[in-house]
Amino acid sequence: MSDMEAQGSIMALNAIDELETPCIVIENGKIDANIEAMAQAAARCGVALRPHAKTHKLPELALRQLAAGATGITVAKVSEAEVMAAGGMRDIFIAYSLVGAKKINRAIRLSLAGVRLIVGVDSLEGASRLSEAALEQGTVLEVRLEIDTGLHRTGVSANAAIALAKQIAALGGIRLSGIFTYRGAMLAGASTLDLQAAGHEEGRLMSEAARLLRDAGIAIEDVSVGSTPTAIYAAEIEGVTEIRPGTYIYQDRMQAAFGVCSLKACAATVLATVVSRPADDLVIIDGGSKTFATDVQPGHPPLYLQGFAHVVGDPEAVLARMNEEHGMISVHPSSAYRVGDRLRLVPNHICSTVNLHNAVYIVDEDGQSRSVPVAARGMLE
């Protein structure tokens, strides 16, 4: 591919020539830079960094985040917490309401095994279930109350939080130690200034919620906010104590579209092979919706995403359609793609893309790649 050669990306392709496609290739050097940048941003703001492990789903990368200064990790499922605990993590926040008895008992087992385990709650019903199970096991579970700062997903408003927090504080077997939220960038526009405003708003809403709760006599220690696009701005607000970004370790095309990073900072790309060139303006690759996540779609925020991935070295190419095993790329009619060419693509959303792959290939600076099973992939429980 002469286009790609011209842009210097052919070296990495040569180095990974032996890999079967489609697969995810991760550049180790870029991970290091991304980990370091977020750790420094957190340190600068004086907040704890508790990365969400959903992006990589790999204990070895969580350990590297800890080594760079993270105080613990975040997951969404008890099954993910189990994988991460088995991989050496000792401070895990399940930022999700556990409702089922089996899940709650699994969480308690982790806690009894010596993990500092924190669980999200956003309802009295959910908190009561945690309370009963913990009392039965003779232990105390640490919980954080989820605040809705505008996403209208889970969580309660700052005002509703006061009554609920009092009820939770009255339950045995659980200890309410903090509040958390996820707001993301979807409410913001697409520019860095918008993100700054959105992050500041997120931080202010949480700081204010903590104040209201403390005024009501609830001891709130941790005030925890998301997310890769908003965390560093939210962290600037007095009263925020912790950030939980996830995507930053790899970055992705959505983050680049938000202005959070450059496309070159994206550590994870999909390597795919051209299997057909049925027309001058159409290239078919061997990866479709089983290879690239479709949960961040063209036409949804961030609005100027065209297609499902960025083709490295060919910014005009558009991965416009996908079936499960086919990716249909609109290309310039004069472009030189041939059957057998290997392309690299930056997916729109890397977290859900990683979840589709049993393994990823981590490539070192020397060009050697290593297959790493995605240990916490497909953990739904």
Next chain:
Amino acid sequence: MSDMEAQGSIMALNAIDELETPCIVIENGKIDANIEAMAQAAARCGVALRPHAKTHKLPELALRQLAAGATGITVAKVSEAEVMAAGGMRDIFIAYSLVGAKKINRAIRLSLAGVRLIVGVDSLEGASRLSEAALEQGTVLEVRLEIDTGLHRTGVSANAAIALAKQIAALGGIRLSGIFTYRGAMLAGASTLDLQAAGHEEGRLMSEAARLLRDAGIAIEDVSVGSTPTAIYAAEIEGVTEIRPGTYIYQDRMQAAFGVCSLKACAATVLATVVSRPADDLVIIDGGSKTFATDVQPGHPPLYLQGFAHVVGDPEAVLARMNEEHGMISVHPSSAYRVGDRLRLVPNHICSTVNLHNAVYIVDEDGQSRSVPVAARGMLE
């Protein structure tokens, strides 16, 4: 859930009360009915039935399709073919162009091991690679030429097929035995009449392509067409010899929207738990885009799909938004959903939904469920 009780679906929920959510539950009786209906339709039209295994990805269900009269199976990847061969399949069509040397050699190994293996081709470049590898191994691979009948994905036009088929026929190591196409329902409207017209068109285009090739001296034995929505109509056209539907074994909400089946015929549902009820008109379940595929989106064909799944027993509920672990269901403010309730949902697209799950639970008529690992899940190579 009083709504669901009223509709009689509570019995199945009781029977699977012990399952952790989110998970896929499959009703065995419905599978039997769906397998039988398609087998009878194929027999009625006098065509061979070669189901696409991408829907279930389970050797045991492929064997049941064979027992009901299927002549072989279809897959998209050599890795899927390997799983299916290990599960007892002896007649496998990889309806996909194999381009990489490793993949081609893996296909040849299956062929040498006694599997009747057929491989798709749609370019001279691809055919030459197969030819060279087969000659090197001293064997002959059976291939089918892919015809584009309007989807503009892979495949060549009937006219272009003549020259290409002659070139392929001149290569050693491969034997061109047939032609195939995939058209699907996306080109059709949404009514049964539209599908009938689309299926007839697909059959006529393929029958005509076979005639052109035979007139040019190419011996075409197999004329193979898709798909769950169009297969039974395409099969009515003289000259079509084989159909390759996949989804029919489970059916899904997209097929129901196309008018192919009723929602009650859908054998596979997602079982999920309500984890939050943050507002009267909003219910949050513990499954999002890691649980439900997003490749068939609201607002795309079939156009009257609202949301990402149908909530069994509550047709007004809309699974309107998803993040990876959260499903946001808009509900009637008076509905009685509570934290801890378990719901069943029919996903828009079951094939890509199954691909997200490490296992499915097959429930027999006696209500006993059995976990079955999705053996060919995540096979990308």
